Amino acid sequence: MLRSAILITSLFGGSITVGLTARVYAQVSSQLPPIPSATSPQSPGLEQTFAVQRAMAVARHFLEQQQPVEAVKALESVLQLAEGQPGYLELLRQAYQAELKLWEQKGGTDPRIDQLRRYIDLLQQSPLHSPSLQQLENSVAPKTSSGVAPRAAPSAEAGSSAGKSEVPPVPNVPSSSATSEATGLNLPGGRSQKETALSEAILLFHQKKYAEAAQRFAQVQVEHLSPEHKTAWAYCRIHRALDRLHQKAVNPVMIQAAVADLQAARDLLPENAELRRYAEQALRVAQQKAQHVNASTNQQQSPPICAEVRPAETACFRVIGPLRPSQLEEIGHDAEQYRQELFERWSGPAAGPWQPKCEIFVYTKADQFTQATGLSPEHQSLAQVKLTEGHVVERRIHLYLGSDGWRRSRLKRELMHVILADLFPQSPPPPWAVEGIVVFSSGPEEVERYQRTIQSKIPPQDWMPLLELLELREYPAERITVFCCQSASLVDYLIRTGGGEKNFLIFLRDSQRYGIAAALRRQYSYVSPAALEIAWRRWVLRGN
The missing domain is CATH 1.25.40 (Serine Threonine Protein Phosphatase 5, Tetratricopeptide repeat)
Structure with missing residues (x-):
């Protein structure tokens, strides 16, 4: 019927x-x-x-x-x-x-x-296909009627039997009671932000984009999730943890991030014995990987990965590193404060909490920072942002705490890099503007340091012609010191003499629409880049 x-x-x-x-x-x-x-x-x-x-x-x-x-x-x-x-x-x-x-x-x-x-x-968007993700995809197939046993989770070292665990099948997100009768169709009128996040999480999960799905699930209060949704979220976190553990350049901080995901997945559904068993076995894999990493670098593990590692979580940040919980929380608190201040200064109040959250990895050892970023310890920090079709899908900041300890200016600098991805999601500003903005955002001491360098250590004849600087689309490795100092000085000049930070961003957007010369006329009343160069050089040479 x-x-x-x-x-x-x-x-x-x-x-x-x-x-x-x-x-x-x-x-x-x-x-x-x-x-x-x-x-x-x-x-x-x-x-x-x-x-x-x-x-x-x-x-x-x-x-x-x-x-x-x-x-x-x-x-x-x-x-x-x-x-x-x-x-x-x-x-x-x-x-x-x-x-x-x-x-x-x-x-x-x-x-x-x-x-x-x-x-x-x-x-x-097409599904992610990294070797580690594909390895997990191959291992989650359910048992077959032919009696072939399912694959095991990879151990930390080839040939080692310790730490192996059976990977559970990909969970079914829909409830079994979802279809008791025929079809029909309507949805409630309005949707809250959390409902939108949940529908996106389900869509991403079915597309096997587990890391992105985990970020969307995190936007929904856990008490609003069904058991099926909790299971899917836990699976996504396990998947993300294994992806981190399988990376070639794994280090203790990355292992800590994986451990935090596995612990959260284990605790999300304590009554799910299979999921809990797998998460605990995967934790042992992470611990074995940590021992191998520490042994290969002849370093004492601090704190032990086998301990309960919990990142510091704020509305917009997830802070991970070998520090005391109070120290991680302090970094997260500072990051929230700086984010709010920087948005206010450059564009106005932030639209809302970041999703996905920005992960802040903190390193206390130079070689770990280098292994994770490919940079020498002198760089001290790095920001990484991934965008897909104008939407941010990953935010990361790496911070190395060297002998001079915690440096808040480095956090402000890298945080401004991340914020710029929000402000210019389709087309980033030119390198000179980016460099000048992040230096200016680091604080007046940093700006003064760059200004002193260009005034006292770089002769004017060695400065780059301004039009050449404005048209650069790549950082000039052979003239990087001149480039950075000149960029910081020029941005400082335009902001201090031409209407502040917000007006400078308007100028950058006008430059993308109408060209640099037209934008200079519209926002700063300079008839040409040459006129700007004359005024800026005079300003620098007389000591501001």
């Missing part, structure tokens, strides 16, 4: 009863197999399959009728059941694009427009 209504579980865990017009339902039902009997031993899996098929058929009908909003509702109602099927995801992308086109034709700035663009970006 055909049913005209269905009880389904929405993306956000709530159950809703929805109706479908008899005409549309009859159209699609006549082309699909009947719903299997509830007594069938394979009923739950088949019901899920048929529910997805019906939703796709209904969505195609609505798209043909130029009703993309209804098509999206149809597909989203079974998102958890589709389990990443390529055909389903492609149809969902088409539906999102059709709805986006509808909104763009209407005009305006409805939040739904940004949400649709973000969803389309997620669907257009």
